[in-house]
Amino acid sequence: MKNNINMMNKIVCFSFFLLIFFSCKHHENEYHSITDKIEAESKNYQGTSISSEAHIGDLKTIEITEGEHTFLIPERKSQIKSYACTECHTKPLAQMQSKDFKKAHWDIKLDHANENTMNCVTCHNPDNMDHLKSLTGNTIDFNHSYNLCNQCHTKQFEDWKGGAHGKRIGGWAPPRASMTCVNCHNPHKPHFESRWPARFNTQKVKERE
Amino acid sequence: MRRLRVFKSLVKDSLDTITHGSKKYHLWMAFLTFGMLVGMYCYSIQLEHGLSVTGMTDRVSWGLYISNFTFLVGVAAAAVMLVMPTYVLKDIDFKQAVLIGEGLAVSALIMCLAFVVADMGGPSVLWHMIPGIGVFNFPNSMLTWDVLVLNGYLFLNITIPFYILFRHYQGKEAKSRVYIPGALLSVFWAVAIHLVTAFLYQGLQARPFWNNALLGPRFLASAFAAGPALIILVLAIIRNFTEFKIQDKTIKKIAMVVTVAAQINLIMLISELFKEFYAPTHHSESAYYLFFGLHGKDALLPWIWTAIPLNVLATVLLTFHKLRNNFKVLFFCCFILFIAIWIEKGFGLIVPGFIPGPYGKIAEYTPTGIEIGVTLGIWALGAFVFTILAKTAIGIELGKLKYKKNS
Amino acid sequence: MSNNNKKWFSLNLGKKEHVSSSSCSCGKTSGGCGGTSKAHDMTDDEFAEAAIKASIGEERTKDGFEQVFDVKMDRRTAFKKLTASLLIGAGAVSTSCNVISGDESKEKAQIDWEEQFKGNYKLMTDEERQATVDRLVRSYQLRTGKTINMSSKNAEEDVLFGYAFNISKCQGYMDCVNACVEENNQDRNSEMQYIRIHEMKDGKGFNFNEADDNYYHEVPAEGHFYMGTQCFHCDNPPCVEVCPVQATWREDDGLVVVDYDWCVGCRYCMAACPYDGRRFNWSKPEVPEEAINKNQHYLGNRMRKKGVMEKCTFCVQRSRAGKNPACVEACPTGARIFGNLLDPNSTIRWVLENKKVFRLKEDLGTEPKFWYFMD
Numbered sequence: 001m002k003n004n005i006n007m008m009n010k011i012v013c014f015s016f017f018l019l020i021f022f023s024c025k026h027h028e029n030e031y032h033s034i035t036d037k038i039e040a041e042s043k044n045y046q047g048t049s050i051s052s053e054a055h056i057g058d059l060k061t062i063e064i065t066e067g068e069h070t071f072l073i074p075e076r077k078s079q080i081k082s083y084a085c086t087e088c089h090t091k092p093l094a095q096m097q098s099k100d101f102k103k104a105h106w107d108i109k110l111d112h113a114n115e116n117t118m119n120c121v122t123c124h125n126p127d128n129m130d131h132l133k134s135l136t137g138n139t140i141d142f143n144h145s146y147n148l149c150n151q152c153h154t155k156q157f158e159d160w161k162g163g164a165h166g167k168r169i170g171g172w173a174p175p176r177a178s179m180t181c182v183n184c185h186n187p188h189k190p191h192f193e194s195r196w197p198a199r200f201n202t203q204k205v206k207e208r209e
Numbered sequence: 210m211r212r213l214r215v216f217k218s219l220v221k222d223s224l225d226t227i228t229h230g231s232k233k234y235h236l237w238m239a240f241l242t243f244g245m246l247v248g249m250y251c252y253s254i255q256l257e258h259g260l261s262v263t264g265m266t267d268r269v270s271w272g273l274y275i276s277n278f279t280f281l282v283g284v285a286a287a288a289v290m291l292v293m294p295t296y297v298l299k300d301i302d303f304k305q306a307v308l309i310g311e312g313l314a315v316s317a318l319i320m321c322l323a324f325v326v327a328d329m330g331g332p333s334v335l336w337h338m339i340p341g342i343g344v345f346n347f348p349n350s351m352l353t354w355d356v357l358v359l360n361g362y363l364f365l366n367i368t369i370p371f372y373i374l375f376r377h378y379q380g381k382e383a384k385s386r387v388y389i390p391g392a393l394l395s396v397f398w399a400v401a402i403h404l405v406t407a408f409l410y411q412g413l414q415a416r417p418f419w420n421n422a423l424l425g426p427r428f429l430a431s432a433f434a435a436g437p438a439l440i441i442l443v444l445a446i447i448r449n450f451t452e453f454k455i456q457d458k459t460i461k462k463i464a465m466v467v468t469v470a471a472q473i474n475l476i477m478l479i480s481e482l483f484k485e486f487y488a489p490t491h492h493s494e495s496a497y498y499l500f501f502g503l504h505g506k507d508a509l510l511p512w513i514w515t516a517i518p519l520n521v522l523a524t525v526l527l528t529f530h531k532l533r534n535n536f537k538v539l540f541f542c543c544f545i546l547f548i549a550i551w552i553e554k555g556f557g558l559i560v561p562g563f564i565p566g567p568y569g570k571i572a573e574y575t576p577t578g579i580e581i582g583v584t585l586g587i588w589a590l591g592a593f594v595f596t597i598l599a600k601t602a603i604g605i606e607l608g609k610l611k612y613k614k615n616s
Numbered sequence: 617m618s619n620n621n622k623k624w625f626s627l628n629l630g631k632k633e634h635v636s637s638s639s640c641s642c643g644k645t646s647g648g649c650g651g652t653s654k655a656h657d658m659t660d661d662e663f664a665e666a667a668i669k670a671s672i673g674e675e676r677t678k679d680g681f682e683q684v685f686d687v688k689m690d691r692r693t694a695f696k697k698l699t700a701s702l703l704i705g706a707g708a709v710s711t712s713c714n715v716i717s718g719d720e721s722k723e724k725a726q727i728d729w730e731e732q733f734k735g736n737y738k739l740m741t742d743e744e745r746q747a748t749v750d751r752l753v754r755s756y757q758l759r760t761g762k763t764i765n766m767s768s769k770n771a772e773e774d775v776l777f778g779y780a781f782n783i784s785k786c787q788g789y790m791d792c793v794n795a796c797v798e799e800n801n802q803d804r805n806s807e808m809q810y811i812r813i814h815e816m817k818d819g820k821g822f823n824f825n826e827a828d829d830n831y832y833h834e835v836p837a838e839g840h841f842y843m844g845t846q847c848f849h850c851d852n853p854p855c856v857e858v859c860p861v862q863a864t865w866r867e868d869d870g871l872v873v874v875d876y877d878w879c880v881g882c883r884y885c886m887a888a889c890p891y892d893g894r895r896f897n898w899s900k901p902e903v904p905e906e907a908i909n910k911n912q913h914y915l916g917n918r919m920r921k922k923g924v925m926e927k928c929t930f931c932v933q934r935s936r937a938g939k940n941p942a943c944v945e946a947c948p949t950g951a952r953i954f955g956n957l958l959d960p961n962s963t964i965r966w967v968l969e970n971k972k973v974f975r976l977k978e979d980l981g982t983e984p985k986f987w988y989f990m991d
Contacts, residue, residue, distance in 0.1 A: 163963025197790040259922035261899035330881015330923025352860040415890035569825035
């Protein structure tokens with residue numbers, strides 16, 4: 001009888017330790033945190049076969065290098081309907097403001113900063129309509145219009161270069177193609193309009209009654 | 210060969226016993242059968258339309274089924290309170306009660322498994338859980354631990370009484386050498402099934418209401434109160450309706466177990482309430498919801514405020530020897546304690562775990578008719594199984610069922 | 617409309633077993649057993665065809681009672697079927713286990729059989745993965761006559777997906793939610809949505825209790841900001857730990873995915889998720905046929921059945937092909953940034969290294985790969 005109980009005790013203890021042993025969770029490559037893991041595993045990053053080139057598709061892009069970032073942005077000039085501007089703007093602006101001319105973009109109202117800060121000629125060059133101009137009067141190409149914006153919006157520019165501001169085109173994979181300022185913001189009216197949400201969930205309402 | 214013949218005769222005899230009985234017995238069985246049929250009908254609707262026919266939603270994704278499952282695991286575990294003294298400590302008093310207790314454990318376990326299956330979204334692919342042909346995520350998932358311990362416990366609780374009854378059926382004494390190791394193992398096992406079930410909830414960092422260290426011990430305490438309370442009630446009924454003699458001393462001893470467990474349970478409840486309400490944090494919201502309601506949502510208030518007074522009243526009454534020894538008071542106490550713990554550990558534990566949701570959203574839970582139908586059906590199934598087991602066991606113990614060599 | 621129950625695609629494999637067991641017991645794959653006819657999933661034209669075919673065993677797995685009194689049927693369909701079955705009479709029943717049943721139905725039955733008893737996708741070899749995908753594509757073709765494109769592309773080396781969300785940019789338009797639902801074929805009846813946008817009050821911090829995630833008014837609302845949540849694809853996902861059958865797991869590229877066909881529907885993962893990232897199909901998910909996104913991945917937006925879990929997969933069908941998830945692409949404000957965490961030159965890495973980022977419930981140790989930041 002006593003032997004039996006002794007045996008039993010042994011078996012119970014043994015199975016208990018066996019249980020403890022098996023219940024240990026073994027993890028390979030355990031890092032202290034995800035950031036450690038990212039750091040360690042990206043050290044010998046080889047690149048992937050995935051490319052977002054196919055997803056960019058037929059979109060015409062140009063490559064820009066700003067600071068340490070090199071990436072693609074959509075080409076702009078070919079998308080402007082009546083480029084080059086000088087095809088119409090043959091005379092200086094003052095001479096064109098007469099009744100004889102056909103009106104083209106008379107309806108544009110500037111809603112960007114206040115009147116003290118900006119008017120049309122803050123960005124447009126009245127002497128050469130094919131280009132934009134910086135605050136100091138330097139020429140800026142329409143394809144690089146972000147250089148115009150970053151004169152004031154320096155913080156957004158930094159974020160945009162890094163990828164924290166703005167949208168990617170194509171996919172996440174390299175090569176990186178990002179929208180430029182004017183692809184999302186109308187330069188004459190840069191803020192986003194308020195509107196109604198795209199969706200409303202009626203089931204959720206029922207659930208929470 | 211001989212054993213097989215004995216077994217055949219046992220099956221035949223027990224079939225004979227369970228199909229014969231008084232009018233009351235037949236009525237009772239018919240009632241249970243009806244309950245099971247209703248449950249099966251409700252379950253067929255659930256199979257057809259999916260779990261959307263229940264009151265569960267993405268917010269409260271476990272409900273009545275899992276509540277009952279949790280509670281019944283406790284009832285099953287409580288059988289050990291009778292096993293331990295009888296088999297291991299050789300306390301003669303419990304001997305008659307223990308077979309009943311183990312029968313109760315078996316039927317409670319069958320109900321547990323039925324509730325789990327009823328709660329599954331895809332019962333037809335449950336084979337995915339069978340080791341070998343499926344994938345069994347052991348030891349990572351606590352649910353696999355639970356499956357293991359529940360089935361193991363079911364096995365123990367079937368084999369031990371079966372061995373004893375099988376011997377008695379042949380007019381022999383059961384050899385203690387054979388069943389004592391099993392009984393000893395089942396003592397550890399019973400604690401394990403309930404602790405593992407508690408760990409099922411306790412291990413979820415996502416649900417602060419469950420993720421506290423007291424949950425496991427409280428499960429045990431409440432189980433050892435509710436389980437034996439049910440056994441007392443069952444013994445009282447058996448004493449009334451059959452010739453099976455159960456001494457007052459046995460019932461009084463079990464009552465003692467109930468009392469101590471209920472007292473410990475109450476202490477733990479107070480400790481829990483103190484922690485939640487003296488220094489409330491963001492994590493106390495579930496407790497607030499349970500006891501006082503949150504943002505005007507208070508579906509659980511009637512339940513929990515039924516349970517708490519019943520619990521306190523039963524514990525206080527049981528604490529006094531004089532009252533406890535009065536069987537009328539004792540049965541009443543056992544009944545209200547059983548109800549109180551059923552609420553507290555079923556609804557009162559599972560539902561608030563999900564409310565408020567991870568982002569503070571509240572969607573309340575009310576079981577639907579179909580859900581209640583299935584639940585009642587499973588309870589009827591449990592009662593049915595228990596009646597069959599108890600009737601056979603009592604027949605053998607009373608010597609009515611005996612193996613005749615010639616037959 | 618008699619065809620309102622046929623517009624939907626419904627791959628209800630779970631039901632099969634019950635039906636087939638009642639029809640015949642031979643259980644062979646070649647003899648035309650073990651499958652079920654999709655009587656209520658057919659289009660009108662197909663039904664007409666089926667009625668004719670019935671005499672050679674098209675309707676073989678459902679008995680007459682089920683065919684006629686199937687709850688999914690409306691009166692017109694029921695009447696048609698009743699007429700058909702009267703015409704065909706007992707013929708259909710007698711040929712129920714017939715070997716001369718059509719090749720297509722035989723193939724359908726075999727596919728159903730193999731799909732019912734296939735293994736866990738996680739443990740499959742690449743060939744087995746391709747085989748199950750081929751079966752699913754073929755099955756869809758047999759049922760609807762339309763072709764889908766399903767991929768079983770595995771995780772790429774040196775890729776770990778991460779996501780960043782700019783709280784100051786989100787305007788609460790919910791275009792992401794819209795795109796997500798359409799891309800991922802989510803159940804339209806229960807309006808399942810993976811993404812929640814919480815409208816928070818300014819000056820209250822990240823107080824989810826007072827946030828509204830189901831607003832409907834012009835946005836952005838005065839004095840509010842918006843914060844989106846979805847599955848965060850934790851690197852140490854509690855949902856994966858608890859699954860009893862390993863039906864959900866973390867892929868090598870960091871995506872936490874579900875094998876819908878392996879899931880048993882216990883919803884333990886749902887209870888374990890601290891971020892409300894998981895959704896359950898409480899009833900049969902239904903998507904109008906014309907709205908189904910046919911570019912699918914086995915682990916992503918393929919059709920689900922009732923009683924299984926599903927969740928955001930960062931649009932695995934898109935992201936493994938190099939595209940951005942639908943929500944990222946749909947966002948008009950550029951608040952959502954997605955990329956490869958292991959690529960030191962990726963934009964997501966720049967965000968993590970240069971912005972003040974934080975995650976939700978970091979104290980739980982789940983290591984979500986979803987960061988929030990502000991301008």
